[in-house]
Amino acid sequence: MFDKVKKPGTELLGKTNRIVEGTSIIGDIVSKADFRLDGELIGNFTSQGKIVIGAKGVVKGEIICNNADIEGLFHGKIKVLEILNIKSTAQIHGEVAVGKLSIEPGADFTATCTMLANSNQVIMLEDGKGTE
Numbered sequence: 001m002f003d004k005v006k007k008p009g010t011e012l013l014g015k016t017n018r019i020v021e022g023t024s025i026i027g028d029i030v031s032k033a034d035f036r037l038d039g040e041l042i043g044n045f046t047s048q049g050k051i052v053i054g055a056k057g058v059v060k061g062e063i064i065c066n067n068a069d070i071e072g073l074f075h076g077k078i079k080v081l082e083i084l085n086i087k088s089t090a091q092i093h094g095e096v097a098v099g100k101l102s103i104e105p106g107a108d109f110t111a112t113c114t115m116l117a118n119s120n121q122v123i124m125l126e127d128g129k130g131t132e
Contacts, residue, residue, distance in 0.1 A: 021056045055089050081116065
């Protein structure tokens with residue numbers, strides 16, 4: 001009698017992909033949902049959601065996403081359209097472009113940083129569909 005109507009783009013809310021400690025991926029990852037990485041990624045990551053790099057997580061490559069929390073090691077280029085949270089255990093080396101930036105005391109932040117003037121940019125995924 002009463003059909004629930006889902007709002008567009010809400011079908012992935014609450015779903016998180018996870019790569020556990022001890023797993024290594026060489027290649028690119030594209031995800032519409034949030035992602036937690038406690039293993040190692042050597043390659044690029046693109047998401048319309050949030051990436052969390054855990055304390056044991058390692059990423060060497062390029063990241064493009066809406067939000068990110070980094071506790072582990074990142075080496076490369078990262079573009080976060082909204083908020084990048086860098087925890088005290090994090091090691092960041094490379095180029096950073098963000099809408100907003102939060103760095104906890106104790107973090108190793110050895111990077112160039114650019115603040116994005118317009119965070120209403122679109123992340124394009126491989127299927128040609130984007131998000132603002």
